[in-house]
Amino acid sequence: MTELLTGLSQEVVSGIALGCIYALVALGFTLIYRATEVVNFAQGELMMVGAYVNFFLVSRISANLGITGAWMYFIAFMGALLFAIIFGIILDLVINRPLRDQPVFSVIMATISISIILRALVAMIAGPFTHIQSSPFGDGVVSFNKIAISVQDVFIIFCAIVLVILFYIFFRKSRWGVAMQATSADPTAAQLMGIPVKKVYRLVWIFATLVATVGGILLAPKTLLDTNIGFIGLKAFPAAVLGGFGSVPGAIFGGVILGIIETISAGTLSYHFAWIKEINDVIPWLVLIAVLMVKPDGIFGIAKVKKV
Amino acid sequence: MKLKMSLVGITITLLLVGCAKKELTPGVTDTEILIGNIQDLSGPMKELGYLLPAGANLYFQYINDQGGIYGRKIRMLVEDHQYNPQKAVAAAKKLIEKDQVFCLYQVIGTSTSEAIIPILEEYKIPLVAPATQSGTMSRPLRRYIFQTDTGYDKQMNVLIDYILRQDKNARIGLIYQDDNYGANALKGAAEAEARHKITLQKESYQRGASDFSGQVGNLMKGGATHVIIAGIVREPIIIMKTAAAMGYRPQFLGLSPTMDHRVAIAAGPAGEGYIAANFAPLWNSDAPGPVLYRKLHDKYADPKTLPLGMYSYYGFATATVLVEALKNAGKDLTRASFLQALNSLDYKGGSFPDFKWTRTNHGSSGKVVLVQVKNGKQVEISDWLD
Structure with missing residues (x-):
């Protein structure tokens, strides 16, 4: 029994760390969707670009400036965030501005194109190689009661929580947050009320690239760095839907739930029921369908009523 | 009249000879052999898609610098299938019909290689050294696939x-x-x-x-x-x-x-x-294949763009097999003579463990060597095991 509990707790802890990565991508989906009602299918690729920029900076800083250790990671991290801000502004100019009055569908298609272009562009610039991204935390492990978690994972969970709290407060309390919500509800009315809608949109894209960059920097040392790590967006999407598309706490909740389901179904469930192995990859989707049947707007979603 | 008839006869004979001469083997001229390679250049395995042909080209360049095979230089066309079986089929058709390649070589991936089997049979065109270690490539016997790797x-x-x-x-x-x-x-x-x-x-x-x-x-x-x-x-x-x-x-x-x-x-x-x-000697070992590989890498490659390693070695190693079969097919290279050479290849080139292809066996030696990480470096720790 204790063995079962230890196993399950280990899987829950690992699942939370995995889920927080999904959550960071899901948060990017949420931010853009909240303000513009656009689903940004390039969110995973934004994460990939952020991870590459960070990798490039880490290797340049150590090679050209001779700085190593914590400072190297810190400077590279800051550099990557600065890049993310510029990148967000560019994306706003390239995708959002020209397509602002077009149907939402066109913007979504544009984000899909951007995802393909970014993958190809990064592969062209950085070469086809898969890279190893070192972690500032090395291979450090924290363990208690036979349950182990790497320091990298602890940091991932910490970052996800901090970001979610920050955005939650931002949307609830700050003027800009409220302006974003108003823009999402009715852009024309918001503009008439004096909200600088263009600036709001730009801010949203900057936030989305920032969140993605942080996610990419955190994910890269866990796996290897190549241009396909953005495909994690395909798993973050059901996470965002599960939590309630457009809800900030929903994004992290959905991500973590899916992460835990993934580790438990591959672990304890498969161990005791061999047939679970056969359906491992559909389990998250089964859970998603089950939740949507009960709560069509997701767990934290608010039913939107559109007057016609 | 008789003279006229014989003149007509001679003309017809000459015409037929002319036609027969025109019916050359696709991809083979007096100066060139054109081969087709289908890699994943933009999908999940794009790194290999770059390294495998680059490794193979080291050896092709070496052979070409020596004057080629019976005066024919090897040229390789690489198509992209993005690790997608449908695109692999389209790429194979393009290489065979439009580019008129002599044979296919190193198509990467199990599902992608399996997808083009009907095309190989339809056009009776061989695929040498598919870049997959799936045993399904040679067991059951595939008439036109010749596998170098142990499944x-x-x-x-x-x-x-x-x-x-x-x-x-x-x-x-x-x-x-x-x-x-x-x-x-x-x-x-x-x-x-x-x-x-x-x-x-x-x-x-x-x-x-x-x-x-x-x-x-x-x-x-x-x-x-x-x-x-x-x-x-x-x-x-x-x-x-x-x-x-x-x-x-x-x-x-x-x-x-x-x-x-x-x-x-x-x-x-x-x-x-x-x-x-x-399934091959370790690229940094002292076996004859790896030694030649490193020598050619020194001579032809820029280590910045093509680092030494197992994948470019693998491309190089399969190229040595292809070239040996092409040489064995003789001066009058046709698909039939090439198939005959493949079906009787007795490989002792040192880039793979020795193996023999026959009409009933297109598989590898079935051997592997074990490689262990010791002090952060890979070393061979066994003989060839099977």
């Missing part, structure tokens, strides 16, 4: 035999990718299970997974002393790190795709002692 199923058998020789009470676990790669590994596992009357503890994962704590936890619970990983590069890294974090230290082993130097680097101390099966 995953065979590799599993060798690894399990090796483990049980080291420790006859070993409890063996297997983590496999749930696709046709894993299926071929499972086939080998089932053969070994029947032979040794044992049962492996099997755990699966989906391609692209980045967390293995469930699978590793299960193997720990099951008490596996040896764990075989049928993964690619990042899976063994994450699995071994996860196990080390949990305080679980079985002997880890893996199939040939995990024999990447980055496993040793990225897994760090957790990856020390990792054993992988390899």
